[in-house]
Amino acid sequence: MLLSITTSKFDFNKFGLILSKYSYKIKTNDILAGIVVGVESNYVLVDVGLDQVCFLPLKEISISPITKKIDLLNINYIGEFLILNINKNSNRIIVSMKRVQSIYLWNRLRQIDFKNITIYAKFGESLGKGKLITFDSLSFFVLNINIPKYYLKLNNNKLFIPFKFLEIKDSFHIAHISSKLAVFNKVNRNLVIGPTYLGNVTSIKYFGVFINILGINCLLHISEIFQKNEQTQNISSFYKLGDQIPLKIISKDLERGRVLVALDSN
Incomplete structure (x- = not known):
């Protein structure tokens, strides 16, 4: 108008x-x-x-x-x-x-190297499948799947939690952020390719097993459990929650916060 x-x-x-x-x-x-x-x-x-x-x-x-x-x-x-x-x-x-x-705060945010920084903010209001956080007077929405379960259970609005920016959409002034990725980037330096680690099974899926190693959820893919010449079987018959397994790191995806592991054959 x-x-x-x-x-x-x-x-x-x-x-x-x-x-x-x-x-x-x-x-x-x-x-x-x-x-x-x-x-x-x-x-x-x-x-x-x-x-x-x-x-x-x-x-x-x-x-x-x-x-x-x-x-x-x-x-x-x-x-x-x-x-x-x-x-x-x-x-x-x-x-x-x-x-x-x-608008001015958003433009200032765009000028920083947002992909490589970690911000610290408090949880605000809960909205459906996520929570609001405030950083530099700007409000962002973070999905619960991008928040470590440990922080969700705390339910402490006074605690400053690390977050990483996943994506910024200028046209809508929307930013996708993740606390899991921030925690991963901070801890992943302790996980290196070569040594053997002991991890605890936290979740069993049809495609593999998620295992906690030093606070990071790592994936033991089904292809690492069964050899190519073996018949694929029900993973639940081999592992149960809480099992401790010796593993080795085979790859780390820093952008997605993912770690793939293999069984230690030694």
Whole structure:
């Protein structure tokens, strides 16, 4: 939705004069300079150079959780505001400061080497199959399958937990993160190819056995259990939960956080 710029009724907003001079058409998601001209109990009035003031709801003032957001702004406060909604029927324009903060924080996140860093954050609200975490005032959703069971059982919202970024989607401001991968990257240096390790069986699947070695779940694939000339049998008849098995590391996938092991023949 577009809205024509007209000269602001407030003389101190020179930005509005510039916009009207070039016949700029304002639209949603535009970011404009503005000045606070009124503070009410549940919203703030902002002049961004239009022929009417804009409404800034309290929930759109700050990205950070603040008890009294209204105390952040005073008359004549100058800042940047994103056009959130233009309603011609009600002649009301809604703006947001929170969205501007989010955009800048997101752009800053994109400038760091996110694939190679480990962040530490606390668990927040639980949502369905995952949890929210907050890092640098940005909220991210992490699936429970990407969280070690140890952390899920703790249920401690005060504990800082390591996370790694798996993927960032700029167009939607979405980031996929994993705590399992962060823990893996920290501990995997203790697992090297060559030595023999003792691991405990944690899960038995039709395709193989998952074994815990030094805190990392490793996969003993079915192809490593039965030789090519042997008839494949039910793995459960060979192993049970808690069994301790001597193993050797045969490969490590650092990007996926996976370790493949083989039986130690010695």
